[in-house]
Amino acid sequence: MGQMIEEEFHRIADSAPVPIWVTGLDRKRNFTNRAYVEFIGVSYAEAVDYDWRALIHPDDVEQLIEQSLDGEASLQPFSLEARFRRHDGAWRWLRSVSQPRFDAAGNHIGFIGVAHDITESKEAEQAVRESEWHFRTIFEQANDYIFTSDLNQRLTSCNPAVCAALGYTPEEALGKSFADFIDPDQFGQTTAMLQQKLAEGGTTRHTIRVNTRDGRKLIWEINSRLMLDGAGHPTGLHAIARDVTEMKRAEAHQKLLIDELNHRVKNTLAIVQSIARQSYKPGGDPEATCLAFEGRLQALSEAHDLLTRKQWESAPMDLVVKDAMRPHVEAERISIAGPSIEIPPKTAISLSLAIHELATNAVKYGALSVPDGRIAIRWDRMVADGVEKFTLFWTEEGGPLVTAPERRGF
Numbered sequence: 308m309g310q311m312i313e314e315e316f317h318r319i320a321d322s323a324p325v326p327i328w329v330t331g332l333d334r335k336r337n338f339t340n341r342a343y344v345e346f347i348g349v350s351y352a353e354a355v356d357y358d359w360r361a362l363i364h365p366d367d368v369e370q371l372i373e374q375s376l377d378g379e380a381s382l383q384p385f386s387l388e389a390r391f392r393r394h395d396g397a398w399r400w401l402r403s404v405s406q407p408r409f410d411a412a413g414n415h416i417g418f419i420g421v422a423h424d425i426t427e428s429k430e431a432e433q434a435v436r437e438s439e440w441h442f443r444t445i446f447e448q449a450n451d452y453i454f455t456s457d458l459n460q461r462l463t464s465c466n467p468a469v470c471a472a473l474g475y476t477p478e479e480a481l482g483k484s485f486a487d488f489i490d491p492d493q494f495g496q497t498t499a500m501l502q503q504k505l506a507e508g509g510t511t512r513h514t515i516r517v518n519t520r521d522g523r524k525l526i527w528e529i530n531s532r533l534m535l536d537g538a539g540h541p542t543g544l545h546a547i548a549r550d551v552t553e554m555k556r557a558e559a560h561q562k563l564l565i566d567e568l569n570h571r572v573k574n575t576l577a578i579v580q581s582i583a584r585q586s587y588k589p590g591g592d593p594e595a596t597c598l599a600f601e602g603r604l605q606a607l608s609e610a611h612d613l614l615t616r617k618q619w620e621s622a623p624m625d626l627v628v629k630d631a632m633r634p635h636v637e638a639e640r641i642s643i644a645g646p647s648i649e650i651p652p653k654t655a656i657s658l659s660l661a662i663h664e665l666a667t668n669a670v671k672y673g674a675l676s677v678p679d680g681r682i683a684i685r686w687d688r689m690v691a692d693g694v695e696k697f698t699l700f701w702t703e704e705g706g707p708l709v710t711a712p713e714r715r716g717f
Contacts, residue, residue: 325424326401329408331417334379343422348394364390364398382407382415388425400429452527452548455534460485460497463543472550474520488517504533505541514551526552605634605663621649628684631662636675636682645686648697658699665701674706681705 317338320327326343328336339354347354347362363371367389378385386404393399405420452472454465461484470477473488486494493515500511510532517525531546627650628643650658662684666675674680683702688695 323421326422327420329417329419332415337417346391346393362391364392366390378405379418399424400426452550454546454548456485456544456546458501458541458543460494460501460544472519472525473517489515490518500531501544504531508533514555524552525550526555621651622655624648624650624686627655627659628662631659632666632684635666635670640675640681642681642683643685646688648686648688669703669706672707673709674703677706679705
C-alpha cells in the first residue's frame with residue numbers, strides 16, 4: 308500500500324510544472340520531479356546526487372545556505388528566495404517553500420520542497436525601485452526646471468534650477484507672470500496651451516523662448532498639466548521644463564550642414580558628369596578612355612580630400628599643386644615655387660584637374676616620358692592697373708621634341 312502511495316505521489320509530482328524535491332535527514336535528495344530535472348538539465352539519477360548549492364548565484368550563496376540551515380533546524384515550514392542558474396545559463400529567481408516531513412510515529416524524517424519562478428515579479432519590483440530612485444533623484448538634484456502657477460499664469464512655486472537659469476532669486480520670481488519671462492507671442496502660445504488643457508484635460512508639450520535677466524535667449528521644452536482640487540476642479544498648472552537651447556542650435560547647424568552637403572554633392576556630380584562627357588568621346592580607345600576617366604576622378608578626389616582637411620574654406624596653392632602631381636612623378640623631378648596663396652574651393656578643384664591633365668600629357672608625350680625630363684611649376688600674383696592677376700607657369704625640360712597635337716584633348 309505504501310509503495311502504491313509513493314508511486315502515485317511521484318506520478319503527480321512529475322506532472323507538476325514547478326520543481327519538487329524530497330530530502331532525508333542527511334539533506335540529500337530522495338526524489339526530484341521532472342520539472343526539477345529539466346531546470347538543472349541532468350538525468351533523474353544525476354539530479355538526486357546533484358549539489359544544488361552549485362546553482363546558486365555567488366552573491367546569494369552565503370545568505371541562502373545560512374537561512375536554509377536555520378529553517379531546517381526550526382522544524383517549521385520556511386521559504387527562501389535566491390537566484391539559480393538554469394541549465395541554459397540563465398539566472399532565475401526562485402522562491403522555495405520547504406515543509407518538514409514526519410513519519411507515522413511523529414518522528415522528523417526530512418523535508419519536502421517546491422520552488423516557484425518569481426523572476427518576472429522580481430524584475431518588476433526592481434523596475435519600481437529604479438523608477439522611485441529616478442524620480443527621487445530628479446527632485447533632489449533638481450536638474451530639470453520644475454514650477455507651478457495659478458490659472459492666471461503667475462508663478463506660485465519653482466525649484467532652484469528655475470531661478471538659477473533665469474537669474475532671479477525665489478523672492479523675485481514668485482508672483483511674476485509668465486509674460487515677465489517670455490515675449491508676447493510666446494505668452495500667447497502658453498495661454499493657448501492652458502486653454503487646451505482646460506477644454507480637453509491631459510498634458511501639453513511645446514517649446515518656448517525664454518528671456519533671462521541678463522538678456523540671454525533660452526529655448527525650453529515644457530510638459531505641463533492641470534492641478535486639481537479634491538472636487539476635480541482645476542486650480543493651477545504643474546510643469547517640468549528642460550533647456551533644449553543647445554540641441555535646437557545643433558539641429559539648426561545640422562540643417563545648415565546638410566544643405567551645404569547637398570549643394571556640394573550636386574556640384575561634384577555636375578563636375579563628374581562633365582568629366583565623363585568630355586572623356587568618353589566617340590572614336591576613342593575604350594581602355595585608354597576608362598583609365599583617363601579614373602585618373603581624372605582620382606584628381607578630383609584628392610582635391611576634395613585637401614579641401615576637407617581645410618574645412619572647405621580655402622586651400623593653399625602649393626598643396627593643390629603637390630597633391631595633383633604626386634601620383635605622376637617623383638618629387639625630385641619637379642620644382643614648385645610661388646608666393647603663399649589661399650585659393651577658394653571651386654578654383655582649387657578646377658586647378659587640380661588642370662594640373663592632372665598637364666601631368667598626364669607630360670607622362671605620355673612630354674618631359675615625364677623620358678628618364679631625364681623635369682618639370683618646373685611656378686606662379687605669381689601681381690596688381691596691374693588696379694586689377695590683381697594670377698599667372699601659372701608650367702615648364703618642361705629634357706623631354707622629346709614638341710609637336711602640334713592632332714586633336715583637341717580634355
